[in-house]
Amino acid sequence: MDAQGGGAVRGTCEAKERRFSELGDEVHALFEPQGEGGEPRFCQVCHSERDVREVDGIRKCALCRSLEKLGEEASRAEWLVLEEVEPPSEVKPLGYEDVLSAFGLRVGLVRKLSQFKPSGGNFVRALRLRDADFLGEGVNPGWAYGFDFQARAVPTHDGHIKDFSEIAEEGRGIKRLGVLRMDVDNLGRLFREGLGARASMSRLSTMSRSLSIFFKGYISSICEDFPGAYLTYSGGDDLFLVCPWDRAPELGLRIREEFGRFVCDNPNVTISAGIAMVPGKYPLYRAARLAGEALEEAKDVRRERDGAVVEKDAISFLGQAMGWEVFGEMREVKLNIMGLLDIGVPRGLLTRLWEIYELYRRAEMTAVEDLLSGEMAFREYVKAIHYSKWQWRLVYTLIRVGKSEHKDSLRKLQEVLLREGMVRLLGPAVRWAEFETREAR
Ligand SMILES: [Zn+2]
Incomplete structure (x- = not known):
């Protein structure tokens, strides 16, 4: 660096030091522990030092304790009562009640009025x-x-809201949380174009209110059928919930079905879902971001249906985004596999099926190369993928695995997989079944 440049850098450093020196002793006070000193007595949740007490082995400040109480009360309340009060002249914000009182509001969350x-x-x-x-x-x-x-x-246990680790433990097989995010596809376009020439303020507001009834009211009642589901947010046109991982795809599917019924199966009003799987102690905001990315992938799904391009109306699960109709087929394959394991076919079936899937993938890749190099016509390409080694390996494997009493169920899986296009769903279906039957850890 030349002398001039060095001088410039030094100049900046000096200016910075001066700025701090102007603060005098205050600058040191910023970095010193506040409060009583001695042993670190800060809140393990928010690092505040205001009225910290230990609860169940975790140090929490007054505000964090009170927000926890608010969560518990809100989960049980039948009534929300709001009373306008005179704001006190001086507020020492210790709990949420103190904060609200500063705004002239007293809040009650009660079961009985x-x-x-x-x-x-x-x-x-x-x-x-x-x-x-x-x-x-x-x-x-x-x-x-x-x-x-x-x-x-809100899932509870002995009157306490379950924490995410407890919810993760409830999953079948692998112990993970399922984080599910869903939202209505093309909502902006729906509002702009959906009503066409009949659009009016009152119609638009009716539409938005109806959506809100579905997301605020109906979603909660759907969740009741899925123990362990923790609805973090639902309103407007989207939702965000946490549950034992194996329930996330089932819950997503059910919400999609109910939503379809709610909009009278209008093919232009659809909903997409993204699912992330994380350990119980994973930070929620990062899990939310992962599920958000999965949702974005679902929104990128495009396929042809009856000669028209259909976008979105999709789900992303286990890192694979697909239309709901394809997901339904993948789920069918998985249910068939699970059915076989349930009646006693050895778990080695999963490995055999995965090998068949690999054979199919290899055949597909070779065929794609031949297609691209012009050595193969498209019709032959389709045949080459569908009628290759994996087919006889499948038939051979499913005859040999399992006992005679399993034959009918094995034949059923074979029939499903030989349907056109089904074998490409075998990989994700096997992974799904593998997670669901994995020894707890
Ligand atoms: Zn705190």
Whole structure:
């Protein structure tokens, strides 16, 4: 570096030092431990030092403890009561109640309305959270009543919300969390073009309200059929939930079916899903990003259907994105394999099937090369893939594996796999079955 350049760098350093020196002793105070000092007494969740106490072996500050309590209360509440109060002249924010009181709001999350004791505020509003019947528990004069569905599904154990590690343990086979994100395809286009010339403010708002009823109200009730499902967010046109991994694809499929019914099977209103699988202790925000990437992959799916190009309406699971119709077929292959294992066919079946899939993949790659080099016509290419070594290996394997009482079920799997295009789904189906039957660890 030349002398001038060095001088410039030195100049910057000096300027920086000066800037800090202007702060005087304050700059040192920034880096010193706050509070009582001595042993580190900061919150293990947010690193605050305000009123830290140990709960179940974890140090938590007052705000974190209170947010945890809020989560527990919200998961059980039947009513949300909002009371307008005079904001106190000075607020020491310790818990969420203190923060809200600074905004002139007192909040009650209660199972029965009688559990909320008003503090003499100006205005009380009571919203029923899981039922539209908001007058059922009697009426207090001067209160306003209403309902507001809350998207909610929270797995509990002995009255406590299960943590993600516990949820991961509930999965079949491999112990992982399934993180599922779904959203409506082409929503912008739907709003812009869906109503055509009949579009009006009231129609658009009806459309958006209907979607909201599905995502805020209906999703929660679907989740009830899937124990361990933790609905992190659902509203507008999308949702984000965490559950034992093996339930994620089933839950996604069910939501897709119910959504189809909700929009009267309109082929222009579809929904896509992305699933990520992570260990129970994995940071949630990163898991959310992975599931978001999977969802993006699903949105990139394009295929031809009845001569037209169809985009999206897809799912990405186990790193493979495919249309829901293909996913249904892949699931059928997997269910057939699982059925065989359930009736006692040795787990070695999975290895045999994987070898068949590899044979198919190799045949496909060779054929693609021949096709690209012009040595093979397209019709022959299709034949070369479909009628190659893997076929007789499949038949041969499925005859030899298992006992005589398994023959019918084995023949059924064979029939499914010999249907055109099905063998390419064998790989992902075997992986799925392998995860689901893996020894717990
Ligand atoms: Zn904290």
